[in-house]
Amino acid sequence: MSADNRIIRVxxxxxxxxxxxxxxxxxxxxVKSxxxxxxxxxxxxxxxxDGGSSGIIRDYINVVPPGDIRNVLAALSDLPSLYLDIFQYRFNSKDAFFAGHAIGNLIIAALSEMKGGIFDAVQQLSQMLKVDGHVYPASNTPLTLNAEFTDGTTLSGEAEITGAGKHIQRVFVTESDLNAKExxxxxxxxxxxxxxxxxxVLGPGSLFTSILPNLMISNLGDAVKATKAEIIYIVNIMTQKGETEHFTDADHVRVLNRHLGEDFVDTVLVNIAPVPSDYLDHQKYDEYLVPVEHDYQGLRDLGCRVISADFLQLRNHGVFHDGDKVATEILNLAFQVGTMKKRRY
Structure with missing residues (x-):
């Protein structure tokens, strides 16, 4: 949908x-929807x-991993598709230096060096890409994800944490620069x-490695608890190996609340459309296990409003959220609370 033909909602x-x-x-x-x-x-x-092209770039130069940021910039850009295709292009050359790298990742890394940090680099690139909206890195400096497991052991790094085969008790973030004083x-x-x-809106995404790393930045987590905005959590459709085995939707919310020390999630979006048992390619999407089970009473006990609907999109033998349906529900909630922000006590 072009910028000129968007649904006008105010x-x-x-x-x-x-x-x-x-x-x-x-x-x-x-974000795109x-x-x-x-x-x-x-x-x-x-x-x-710390994975993929982002992780390789991070290992060579001390910059924030750019991959997720690149994809969101493209989702909000109003540039013609040709320019975005170039920005998103990933080299398939056998050359050891370029193989697997996305051009956008290299541009973000270069701008980060030029601007002295990822935040200003992304704002400059947002102007160049005609981004409608804002893309903000959660921190201006690279962070390391750490996990404490239920057996008392700890590990650092997203890949190491999810590959440990243990149950995560909590996660926290530290500056990747060991000389950082704050x-x-x-x-x-x-x-x-x-x-x-x-x-x-929190998610959709991996609970421990995509959502909680942001909330564990202390002033960001405090702001989420203090805002009068409606806090919406998009429950994952599938459980995830190394993170949420055997989790119900209520278990996801309990983990979020435990990490921030209070019940702060107001509304959850839950997919109720069945996932065909023979559709998912478990080799291609090897981190996905089984559909998340529903615990509506548990969610209500946590003070959550539950919106359950068919949010499922099946494509390329993978299981995804239907962005348009989710966005519609989010905006319906925005209109409900937009004229009278709630009070938090």
């Missing part, structure tokens, strides 16, 4: 302000990824966006 003369917090492949899908339905979108993207912090623009939002 709250008291303005577009609804939606902040989406997360990372991974699900984030740009939701919100953009096409005329939301004023701010995406706050995790900077603790704990990780989000910049003021991130905090302002959360405080001024109509709704704040």
């Amino acid at each position: 709250i008291k003369g303005r577009r609804p302000k939606v902040v989406v917090i997360g990372g991974g492949t699900g984030l740009p899908v939701i 919100l953009h096409e339905q005329n939301a004023d979108v701010t995406a706050i993207v995790t900077v603790a990824d 704990p990780p912090q989000a910049v003021n623009q991130v905090i302002d966006a959360i405080m001024n939002a109509d709704v704040v």
